[in-house]
Amino acid sequence: MENLNIFIRSIFVDNMIFAYFLGMCSFLAVSKNVKTAFGLGIAVTFMLVVSLPVNYLLETYVLRAGALAWLGPEYADVDLSFLSLILFIAVIASMTQLVEMAVEKYSPALYASLGIFLPLIAVNCAILGGSLFMQQRDFGSVWTAVCAGGGWGLGWLLAITAIAAIRERIAAYSNIPRPLRGIGITFILTALMGIAFMSFLGIKL
Amino acid sequence: MAEKVSNKSVLFNPFSKNNPVIVQVLGICSVLAVTAKLEPSIVMGLSVIAVLAFSNVIISLLRNTIPTNIRIIVQLVVVAGLVVIVSQLLQAYAYDVSKQLSVFIGLIITNCILMGRLEAFAMANRPWPSFLDGIGNGVGYAIILVIVGFFRELLGSGTLLGYQVVPQAFYDAGYVNNGLMILPPMALIVVACIIWVHRSRNKDLQED
Numbered sequence: 001m002e003n004l005n006i007f008i009r010s011i012f013v014d015n016m017i018f019a020y021f022l023g024m025c026s027f028l029a030v031s032k033n034v035k036t037a038f039g040l041g042i043a044v045t046f047m048l049v050v051s052l053p054v055n056y057l058l059e060t061y062v063l064r065a066g067a068l069a070w071l072g073p074e075y076a077d078v079d080l081s082f083l084s085l086i087l088f089i090a091v092i093a094s095m096t097q098l099v100e101m102a103v104e105k106y107s108p109a110l111y112a113s114l115g116i117f118l119p120l121i122a123v124n125c126a127i128l129g130g131s132l133f134m135q136q137r138d139f140g141s142v143w144t145a146v147c148a149g150g151g152w153g154l155g156w157l158l159a160i161t162a163i164a165a166i167r168e169r170i171a172a173y174s175n176i177p178r179p180l181r182g183i184g185i186t187f188i189l190t191a192l193m194g195i196a197f198m199s200f201l202g203i204k205l
Numbered sequence: 206m207a208e209k210v211s212n213k214s215v216l217f218n219p220f221s222k223n224n225p226v227i228v229q230v231l232g233i234c235s236v237l238a239v240t241a242k243l244e245p246s247i248v249m250g251l252s253v254i255a256v257l258a259f260s261n262v263i264i265s266l267l268r269n270t271i272p273t274n275i276r277i278i279v280q281l282v283v284v285a286g287l288v289v290i291v292s293q294l295l296q297a298y299a300y301d302v303s304k305q306l307s308v309f310i311g312l313i314i315t316n317c318i319l320m321g322r323l324e325a326f327a328m329a330n331r332p333w334p335s336f337l338d339g340i341g342n343g344v345g346y347a348i349i350l351v352i353v354g355f356f357r358e359l360l361g362s363g364t365l366l367g368y369q370v371v372p373q374a375f376y377d378a379g380y381v382n383n384g385l386m387i388l389p390p391m392a393l394i395v396v397a398c399i400i401w402v403h404r405s406r407n408k409d410l411q412e413d
Contacts, residue, residue: 025317
């Protein structure tokens with residue numbers, strides 16, 4: 001029940017884009033059409049679902065103060081938490097390499113359209129951000145980490161697909177002041193959607 | 206880079222014409238998240254300048270020895286090392302600010318500006334121009350951060366750097382702080398306004 005709560009909260013209330021503004025670079029750059037946006041969303045969701053539990057295990061059994069106690073009593077007061085940034089990013093970077101190879105093999109069209117943004121998932125703030133939030137919040141178990149990762153990923157997917165759909169329509173039908181076209185109007189749209197998403201605040205299951 | 210660019214343009218272009226935030230659209234996340242007050246914006250700007258300049262230099266020194274296949278991991282490790290140093294320094298000397306910035310210091314690692322500049326510039330240039338490029342882009346980023354932080358703190362809480370600047374007489378006359386400015390979505394609107402002004406002055410940047 002608690003995990004379901006965290007899952008739903010991660011999608012709507014703690015939405016990566018609209019509540020924390022993480023992963024904005026690729027969000028802004030790849031949201032020109034729905035199909036590509038959806039593909040990137042799937043990739044990010046997958047990355048979050050995989051990397052969050054791995055990083056959770058690292059945090060619990062290696063990095064946290066006293067986490068090494070299972071090695072023997074003399075390790076009980078070792079605190080490696082200053083290494084967490086480097087280890088987290090290493091896990092994420094190697095996972096990205098795996099996803100990249102998988103996408104290249106099974107969906108060359110998607111691979112071509114994502115271009116530089118596929119390797120850049122490694123530096124997508126949403127993914128490292130997920131791990132850092134996980135560290136801050138002391139999740140209870142691996143399953144909580146999986147649920148939170150899935151929720152954050154789906155929230156990101158939802159956000160990028162929605163904004164891509166809006167941008168497609170706007171580019172076709174509306175008359176925007178020239179200096180605002182492209183990036184400018186996307187910022188404003190995102191802000192309005194963010195304000196709308198704030199109405200989810202306080203949802204509890 | 207194919208053509209030779211002068212050191213001066215490497216340093217000054219990113220201030221406005223090729224600004225990393227509003228033209229290249231990199232590193233947006235932190236611009237939005239840390240700018241509710243002016244002080245964290247300034248600290249964040251300085252941290253990014255430092256990390257960017259030094260990681261550019263280090264990668265530029267290593268650029269001929271890094272195998273291309275694993276360059277992203279090498280870059281990330283260099284950046285992560287520098288960020289750890291910055292984050293420990295902040296915790297030691299500016300604990301309150303580092304509490305406010307919370308995860309966003311860690312997220313400098315994944316700040317797209319860093320990867321973008323390392324890929325695009327430091328991998329192909331000598332250390333000194335790379336250093337200037339790092340400073341230039343860092344300052345370009347910090348400028349936007351400070352502008353956004355300035356407006357959000359002024360309009361949202363009526364203070365600057367924690368000091369009250371909107372006089373009490375205004376409040377007595379019925380002026381109210383705009384609470385909306387504190388919320389993160391307003392940062393997007395402020396950045397959109399900056400882009401609007403900037404692009405109406407630089408016609409060649411406008412999109413069709």
